[in-house]
Amino acid sequence: EAGVVQSPRYKIIEKKQPVAFWCNPISGHNTLYWYLQNLGQGPELLIRYENEEAVDDSQLPKDRFSAERLKGVDSTLKIQPAELGDSAVYLCASSPPQNTGELFFGEGSRLTVL
Amino acid sequence: QKEVEQDPGPLSVPEGAIVSLNCTYSNSAFQYFMWYRQYSRKGPELLMYTYSSGNKEDGRFTAQVDKSSKYISLFIRDSQPSDSATYLCAMSAGAQKLVFGQGTRLTINP
Numbered sequence: 001e002a003g004v005v006q007s008p009r010y011k012i013i014e015k016k017q018p019v020a021f022w023c024n025p026i027s028g029h030n031t032l033y034w035y036l037q038n039l040g041q042g043p044e045l046l047i048r049y050e051n052e053e054a055v056d057d058s059q060l061p062k063d064r065f066s067a068e069r070l071k072g073v074d075s076t077l078k079i080q081p082a083e084l085g086d087s088a089v090y091l092c093a094s095s096p097p098q099n100t101g102e103l104f105f106g107e108g109s110r111l112t113v114l
Numbered sequence: 115q116k117e118v119e120q121d122p123g124p125l126s127v128p129e130g131a132i133v134s135l136n137c138t139y140s141n142s143a144f145q146y147f148m149w150y151r152q153y154s155r156k157g158p159e160l161l162m163y164t165y166s167s168g169n170k171e172d173g174r175f176t177a178q179v180d181k182s183s184k185y186i187s188l189f190i191r192d193s194q195p196s197d198s199a200t201y202l203c204a205m206s207a208g209a210q211k212l213v214f215g216q217g218t219r220l221t222i223n224p
Contacts, residue, residue: 004157031210040122040216040217041216041217042118042120042202042204042214042215042216042217043158043202043214044214045211045212048210048211056211091157091158093157095210101146101148101163101206101210101212102148102160102163103158103160103212105157105158105159106157107155107156107157108155108156108157110155
């Protein structure tokens with residue numbers, strides 16, 4: 001069974017440029033999460049989707065960040081414009097409908113803003 | 115004060131040693147407690163899962179939860195170099211909204 005797939009793995013951009021990250025969750029997992037992980041820190045939730053509905057986006061900086069999950073499967077996280085402080089790893093995770101609390105994480109997209 | 119506190123280490127021990135990793139928390143509503151392991155440049159993966167208080171053992175790993183003290187622990191027996199990773203505690207009141215600790219970076223020296 002394929003795991004959570006994220007792309008790109010690495011991205012280097014200049015500040016003020018836009019960037020987008022893509023996530024394909026495990027088949028059948030209706031809950032999808034985007035987490036932010038700064039160096040030496042634990043993951044912090046940005047947004048959680050139940051199917052195509054964003055049920056928790058309270059920590060998403062909406063002035064520059066946006067996300068979508070069309071058709072309740074793949075998801076895209078966008079930053080526009082990027083700032084130096086956005087340099088971090090963006091992790092996507094999914095969990096199945098029965099949801100025991102176990103999250104399945106992708107390998108992350110590492111963003112460097114210069 | 116953060117909801118979940120975890121000593122970031124780093125922690126370095128010789129192979130075969132018993133390792134103890136700990137987290138404290140402030141939210142008494144937390145009832146799901148997890149430990150995730152994260153290798154360098156990889157995503158976290160679930161290692162141990164405990165609901166409410168008590169102990170859970172899985173091979174060389176034992177997770178303990180003391181809700182009265184708001185304290186959780188992970189013990190690794192007979193530690194191996196392959197256990198070298200960052201260990202993240204995570205907890206939630208509902209099963210979906212996890213709050214992670216900072217992570218403890220562990221190195222097992224051969």
